[in-house]
Amino acid sequence: MTDFQGLVDAVLAGTPAGDDDARAVLLADDERLLEVVAAVGRLRRRHFGNTVKVNYLVNLKSGLCPEDCGYCSQALGSDAPILKYSWLSTEETLAQAAAGLGAGASRVCLVASGRGPSDRDVERVADAVGELRARHPDVEVCACLGLLREGQAQRLAEAGVDAYNHNINTAESHHDAIVGTHTYADRVDTVRKAAGAGLSPCSGLIAGLGETDEQLVEALFALRELGSESIPVNFLMPFDGTPMAGTWELTPTRCVRILAAARLVCPDREIRIAGGREMHLRSLQPIALHLANSIFLGDYLTSEGQEVKADLEMIADNGFVVLGADRQRARATTPPATQGTAGDLAIRRRARAPSSCRTPDERPAGPRRLSCRC
Numbered sequence: 001m002t003d004f005q006g007l008v009d010a011v012l013a014g015t016p017a018g019d020d021d022a023r024a025v026l027l028a029d030d031e032r033l034l035e036v037v038a039a040v041g042r043l044r045r046r047h048f049g050n051t052v053k054v055n056y057l058v059n060l061k062s063g064l065c066p067e068d069c070g071y072c073s074q075a076l077g078s079d080a081p082i083l084k085y086s087w088l089s090t091e092e093t094l095a096q097a098a099a100g101l102g103a104g105a106s107r108v109c110l111v112a113s114g115r116g117p118s119d120r121d122v123e124r125v126a127d128a129v130g131e132l133r134a135r136h137p138d139v140e141v142c143a144c145l146g147l148l149r150e151g152q153a154q155r156l157a158e159a160g161v162d163a164y165n166h167n168i169n170t171a172e173s174h175h176d177a178i179v180g181t182h183t184y185a186d187r188v189d190t191v192r193k194a195a196g197a198g199l200s201p202c203s204g205l206i207a208g209l210g211e212t213d214e215q216l217v218e219a220l221f222a223l224r225e226l227g228s229e230s231i232p233v234n235f236l237m238p239f240d241g242t243p244m245a246g247t248w249e250l251t252p253t254r255c256v257r258i259l260a261a262a263r264l265v266c267p268d269r270e271i272r273i274a275g276g277r278e279m280h281l282r283s284l285q286p287i288a289l290h291l292a293n294s295i296f297l298g299d300y301l302t303s304e305g306q307e308v309k310a311d312l313e314m315i316a317d318n319g320f321v322v323l324g325a326d327r328q329r330a331r332a333t334t335p336p337a338t339q340g341t342a343g344d345l346a347i348r349r350r351a352r353a354p355s356s357c358r359t360p361d362e363r364p365a366g367p368r369r370l371s372c373r374c
C-alpha cells in the first residue's frame with residue numbers, strides 16, 4: 001500500500017514523482033481520499049501557502065471555429081446552442097475585464113475561438129492589452145488565441161501580454177481520437193513559441209475525454225516536460241451537439257485525485273481548476289482547493305459558473321486568501337468608470353447565452369460549464 005506521506009516527503013526532499021507514484025494517487029481508493037489530500041496538499045502549501053489565484057475569462061470571439069475538437073461547442077459541426085460573435089470591441093473587452101478585476105481577479109485571460117489569429121487579430125488584441133495595462137497597471141494578462149505563427153508571440157509579448165495559454169488537452173497517444181484538424185505537435189509548437197518569446201507558458205488538459213489512466217499520467221508528465229508554468233485542469237462538460245455528448249466518466253473523488261496527481265507531478269506549478277469545476281467536483285470543491293491554487297471566477301467561455309460571491313466565500317470559509325487581495329482593495333478606490341464590481345459581473349453573466357449541457361439524470365441546470373479551451 002502506497003505511503004502517501006512518505007512519497008510527498010521524498011518530493012519535498014527533491015526527488016520528482018515518477019509514473020508509478022502518479023498512478024498510485026490516481027487509483028487510490030475513495031476511503032484513502034483524505035489521506036491523499038493531506039499528503040499532497042503539503043506540496044501546495046510549500047509552494048503557494050494559503051493563497052488562491054483568481055482568474056477571469058473574457059471571451060473575445062465565440063464560436064465560428066473551423067477546427068473539429070470533439071469536446072468543443074465552438075467547433076466545426078457542433079450544434080450546441082451557444083452565443084456566436086466575432087471580436088468584442090476594445091471598450092467591451094475593457095468593461096468585461098474591469099468587471100472581473102473588480103470582483104477579485106488578478107489575471108485576465110483574453111480568449112478567442114479559432115485555429116489561430118491573423119496578424120490583424122494579434123494587433124487588435126495588442127491594442128486592447130495596451131489599454132488594459134494603462135487602466136490596470138498591475139493586471140496579469142494571458143492571451144489564448146489558438147495556434148501561433150512566427151513572430152506573433154513576440155508581438156504579444158511586446159504589447160504587454162504576460163502569459164499564453166494553449167492546452168495540450170490530452171496525451172499525445174490520445175490526441176488524434178479527439179481532433180483531426182490539427183496535431184498534438186502543432187499544439188506543443190505553439191506552447192514552445194510562446195515560451196521562446198518570453199511569455200509564461202500556460203498549458204493544461206481536459207480530463208474525461210475517454211483517455212486511460214496511463215494516458216492521463218502521460219499528459220501530466222508531458223506538461224511537466226513542456227515547462228508549463230500554469231496548468232488548467234478542465235473536467236469534460238459533454239455538451240449536447242458535440243461528439244462527446246453523453247460521455248460521463250468522472251466522479252467528484254476521481255476529479256480530486258486527478259488534481260492530486262497533477263500537484264504531485266508538478267508540485268511548484270500553478271494548478272488551476274478550470275471548466276467543469278462545479279459540475280464534476282460538486283461539494284468537493286473546497287477539498288480541491290487544498291491541491292489546486294488557482295480558479296476561474298465567474299463564467300467560462302460558453303457556459304455559466306458558480307456565483308462570484310459563492311466562490312469568494314468558499315475561498316475565505318476554508319481559510320484561503322485571494323492572491324493580490326491587497327491590490328484589489330486599493331483598486332476599489334479607483335473611479336467607478338474604470339472598475340467593475342461583483343454586481344457588474346453578475347449582470348454580465350446573465351447576459352450570456354445559456355449552455356445546454358445536461359447531467360445524465362437531466363437535473364435542472366445547476367452550475368453549467370463547458371470545458372472548452374483552445
Ligand code: SF4
Nearest residue numbers: 065069072075113374
Ligand atoms: S477548442 Fe479552440 S480550436 Fe478547438 S474547436 Fe474549440 S475554439 Fe476551435
